[in-house]
Amino acid sequence: MLENEILKNITVLYAEDESIIQEGITETLNLFEINVLCAKNGQEGLSIFKNFSEKIDLILTDIKMPKLDGLGMIEEIRKIDKNIPIIITTAHQETNFLMQSIESNISAYVLKPIDIYKLKESLIKAIESKILKEELIEKNKKLEIEIQKNKENQQIIETQSRFAAMGEMINMIAHQWRQPLASIGTASFNLKYKLLSNKFNLETAKGREEQTLFFTQKLDEIEFYVQNLTTTIDDFRNFYKSDKKLINTNIETPIKNALKIIEKDLEANNIKVELDLESKKEIHIYENELMHVFMNMLKNAQDKFLEKNIDKAKIQIKTFDTKDSVEIEICDNGGEIEEKNLNIIFEPYFSTKKEKNGTGIGLYMSKIIIENNHKGNLNVCNKQGNVCFSIILHSMI
Ligand SMILES: Nc1ncnc2c1ncn2[C@@H]1O[C@H](COP(=O)(O)OP(=O)(O)O)[C@@H](O)[C@H]1O
Ligand SMILES: [Mg+2]
Known part of the structure; x- marks a missing residue:
């Protein structure tokens, strides 16, 4: 001006x-x-x-x-x-x-x-800095609105992600419970059958002993399966805890916890999981959040295996320590990600599974969990027909 x-x-x-x-x-x-x-x-x-x-x-x-x-x-x-x-x-x-x-x-x-010229100069400088200050205030206001909007969007995505995970979870619970429930059904049917068909001769001590043995055995079985169902429910409940507490543990714990939940589902689909868990270092992590990340990765690999009908499907999880970090590699042999998609799979709502209700939130949330909440790195690459996700977590965050 x-x-x-x-x-x-x-x-x-x-x-x-x-x-x-x-x-x-x-x-x-x-x-x-x-x-x-x-x-x-x-x-x-x-x-x-x-x-x-x-x-x-x-x-x-x-x-x-x-x-x-x-x-x-x-x-x-x-x-x-x-x-x-x-x-x-x-x-x-x-x-x-x-x-x-x-x-x-x-x-x-x-x-x-x-001196009127000096006065004029001072007036100009003062007004210029006033204008600049006002522009800065205006810019800051706009920035604050923008940040608030982003925060709200982030919350929406987080809620969507929880709902999506809940849907997947119900599926997995169904898988996990199918077998113990069937076994409880069989045990109780056997008990009823033996009881109603008078299979034991209760007149003799031997017959009574046989009956006691049979009943105890079957009731033990039922107890075992009920215990199994209870544990699964606890596992799932842990999965949903949004405990924002950093704990000191090694990376094996959240990996194993994720596997506990999804492994029946993987087994049922003939997907092998190979573990090579070398890392023993204790790190500061939000355990549940990391469990979600591993679940996302395993689920994504499974989705692809099923979609492409892959034979000898295999997921490899490898962990190792370096001087000041813990590294995790999760590879699957279900075929590479298209080159043009490699950079965008972490963006919110990007999904190639639209017609199968893909949400496109899993990897986005995983990136936030690893890079924002744990100050680590999450990357993906194609490796000779395999897709490999690599996670680096620094020992101190
Ligand atoms: N292991 C993988 N192999 C190939 N593509 C993958 C793999 N994991 C993720 N992707 C791609 O990244 C996209 C985004 O994944 P994600 O954020 O979990 O959302 P969604 O699973 O709902 O599609 C997927 O739709 C898929 O195209
Ligand atoms: Mg996914």
């Missing part, structure tokens, strides 16, 4: 008790097309400011004035407006006021007698 343009139409509150000086300066300011509101002392200045604070862009004030001096007026004005630029006109002998005025955030001092 041109210098004269900046000053055009701004409004200055000018407090000065010497009317000759005030008139002279006001006339010159008017030449620059600056509107001037004049006050004869600090008290009048303050009252004008209170009435027209919205309109006033800058304050120009003398220090020594009757009733209320310049610094007294500034102190009151600063209580109302911390940012409005203030320029002080001062004589040499008044410099002892300077220390006090520094605290009031003064834009400039112009020595008396006033």
Whole structure:
């Protein structure tokens, strides 16, 4: 903006008790097309400011004035407006006021007698920095709105991810429970059958012993399976705990916990899991979150095996320690990811399983968990027909 343009139409509150000086300066300011509101002392200045604070862009004030001096007026004005630029006109002998005025955030001092060019320069600088400040405030406001929006979007995605995981979970519970429930059914059918068909000769001690043995055995079996069902439910319940607590453990725990939940499902689909868990280092992790990540990876590999009907399907999970990190590699032999998709599979809502209710949230959430919450790295690459996800977690986060 041109210098004269900046000053055009701004409004200055000018407090000065010497009317000759005030008139002279006001006339010159008017030449620059600056509107001037004049006050004869600090008290009048303050009252004008209170009435027209919205309109006033800058304050120009003398220090020594009757009733209320310049610094007294500034102190009151600063209580109302911390940012409005203030320029002080001062004589040499008044410099002892300077220390006090520094605290009031003064834009400039112009020595008396006033050099009009110096005054103009100070006015321009003060107004420019005011404009910049206002632009900055505006930008910050926009940024805050943007951040808030992002936060809300993130929350929506997290909720969606929980729902999606819940759907998958119900499927897995069904798999895990099918076998123990069937076994409980068979055991209880056997018991009823033997009882109703009088299979044991209760007249003899041997017959009674046989019956007791048979019943205890079957009831033990039922107890065992009930125990099994209870454990599964506990595993699933753990899966849903959103415990935001960092714990010290090795990486094997969340891997094993994820496997506990999904392995029946994998078995049922003839998918082998090979473990090579070398890492023994203790690291600081959100255990449940990492379990979710491993679940996502295993589930994705399984989805692909089923979609492509892969023979000898195999997932390899490898962990090892380096000097200051723990690395995990999860590879599957279900075929590579298309080159053009390699960079976008971590984006929210990217899914190649749209018609099969893919949500496209799993990998996005995994990335957030590894990179934001654990300050680690999650990457993917194709390796001779295999897809490999690699996770690096640093020992200290
Ligand atoms: N192991 C994998 N092999 C090949 N492609 C994969 C693998 N894991 C993920 N992808 C690709 O990344 C996409 C996004 O995965 P994800 O975020 O879990 O969402 P969704 O499983 O709902 O599609 C998948 O649709 C798939 O195209
Ligand atoms: Mg997925």
